[in-house]
Amino acid sequence: MSSAAATPPPFGRTVPGNGWDLVDGVEPPARTVSVIVVHFDQQRELDRTLAALARHTLAPELVEIIVVDDGSPVPPVVPEGVTLLVQEDQGFRAAAARNLGAAHASGDILCFLDADTSPEPHYLERMVRLPSLLPETVVAGHRLHADFGDTPVSEPVEQAGPAREVPEPAWLRDEYRRTRNLLDADDRSYRHIIGAVFACTAWFFAETGGFDETFSHYGGEDWEWAHRAWLAGGIFAHEPDAVAWHDGADWAGRDENDRRRRDAENAEAMLLSRVIAVDGSRPRALLTAVPDVVVVLRSAPSAAAAFVCVDSVLAVLPQARVVVPAEVSSVFAGDPRVVAPGEAPIGRLRVELNECVRVESARPGDSAEEAHAAGHGESADRDNFSDDEAPAEQTRASDGSLDLLGGLREASTPGILAVHLGSTVRVISERSVRRLERWGADAHVRDLLVEACDIHPIAAHVRVAGYLGGWS
Numbered sequence: 001m002s003s004a005a006a007t008p009p010p011f012g013r014t015v016p017g018n019g020w021d022l023v024d025g026v027e028p029p030a031r032t033v034s035v036i037v038v039h040f041d042q043q044r045e046l047d048r049t050l051a052a053l054a055r056h057t058l059a060p061e062l063v064e065i066i067v068v069d070d071g072s073p074v075p076p077v078v079p080e081g082v083t084l085l086v087q088e089d090q091g092f093r094a095a096a097a098r099n100l101g102a103a104h105a106s107g108d109i110l111c112f113l114d115a116d117t118s119p120e121p122h123y124l125e126r127m128v129r130l131p132s133l134l135p136e137t138v139v140a141g142h143r144l145h146a147d148f149g150d151t152p153v154s155e156p157v158e159q160a161g162p163a164r165e166v167p168e169p170a171w172l173r174d175e176y177r178r179t180r181n182l183l184d185a186d187d188r189s190y191r192h193i194i195g196a197v198f199a200c201t202a203w204f205f206a207e208t209g210g211f212d213e214t215f216s217h218y219g220g221e222d223w224e225w226a227h228r229a230w231l232a233g234g235i236f237a238h239e240p241d242a243v244a245w246h247d248g249a250d251w252a253g254r255d256e257n258d259r260r261r262r263d264a265e266n267a268e269a270m271l272l273s274r275v276i277a278v279d280g281s282r283p284r285a286l287l288t289a290v291p292d293v294v295v296v297l298r299s300a301p302s303a304a305a306a307f308v309c310v311d312s313v314l315a316v317l318p319q320a321r322v323v324v325p326a327e328v329s330s331v332f333a334g335d336p337r338v339v340a341p342g343e344a345p346i347g348r349l350r351v352e353l354n355e356c357v358r359v360e361s362a363r364p365g366d367s368a369e370e371a372h373a374a375g376h377g378e379s380a381d382r383d384n385f386s387d388d389e390a391p392a393e394q395t396r397a398s399d400g401s402l403d404l405l406g407g408l409r410e411a412s413t414p415g416i417l418a419v420h421l422g423s424t425v426r427v428i429s430e431r432s433v434r435r436l437e438r439w440g441a442d443a444h445v446r447d448l449l450v451e452a453c454d455i456h457p458i459a460a461h462v463r464v465a466g467y468l469g470g471w472s
Contacts, residue, residue, distance in 0.1 A: 006437035016444040028132035034107030039115035048153040052118040095211035095221040114196035126242035141197030161245035195222030233434035294347035301460035309356040360454035401453035421452035
């Protein structure tokens, strides 16, 4: 699937990398908010959540509430002023339900909740702050857990929750602490966006294409969407003071059959491994439906030159996809990793070749994982740009050389970079591409110029037999 061109944002600005802290202390303008609550056969829990939402601290005229019922045996009852949408029961279709709610929403900001997750009064006010300023932001709320039991639904959740609290997932709590509430997010931080408690702008939700409605079993649809949101230039943040209380323990803490839980977790991991090709999430050798690296060959002087170029690239990046000019695509008909321009997929990193080159094999010591994707994404540290110092472009003179794998690593570093290996090769992240399309010079995408090594131009009259035999 080709990347759709990014549309201009309706308001706000962007920041370098994931630096949402650059707007700390900035007062957001008032935005309209659509709260989308997904429900299935949980009338009492829904009643508690709607009662909690009725006590939000935003101006009433700014907020609309939409309940989307996922085919309950009996549709829920909602108060006057709350919109109810119903879809047929065709499995666990939270993805489709969220899309349906978003399609009917009129707010600038979409705030997603599950029916059994009740927000404290200041929840909406805190969740919408960053998206109101930075429209690419995806905010994860702080989901805590309580055993409400027979607690009256009218009892304020900010009182009932702490009085009946059960442990929250330690792994998620620890990750929010380690990443400074996702300020240090990287390519695997999609795992920290929870579908029951997140918010984004309606514009950015449309930019991502919404949720994948082929997900019809429990779990995974929120992580798959969050990964695509990251590739689309998303800014990830966790708002620890935006608290919503889930009725009951997290799934991992419930008293359920261990084998059932393990089987479900394995099914989710295998499904996501096919569509999230980031190192640490994808298979180690199996080809995935979505690649991590996409190589685009702009032109080829001959079929032979294209053959040597693509073969040498795939020797270093065996799980990449390579887009070749249509006139030479028949040479690669037997390899599903090589596609014509109209079939170009979306990857995390893009390597653009202005001409045919021969790429030397990975150097000794490079692991298979490094050769596949060259890194885990943005590192924990980032450039400390102040609000008015963030450069749209920064060029560094070459003080050495960099190979293709090193270029991939550099393109995943903080600040969002476009790495130029000489005049022939450009390495850029999909996030950078989307930011450039939206913001131009204000995208803060920095160009890094380095001398290329292990990359050599190929003449049109190259001898393929010599290349294959190693004697030329």
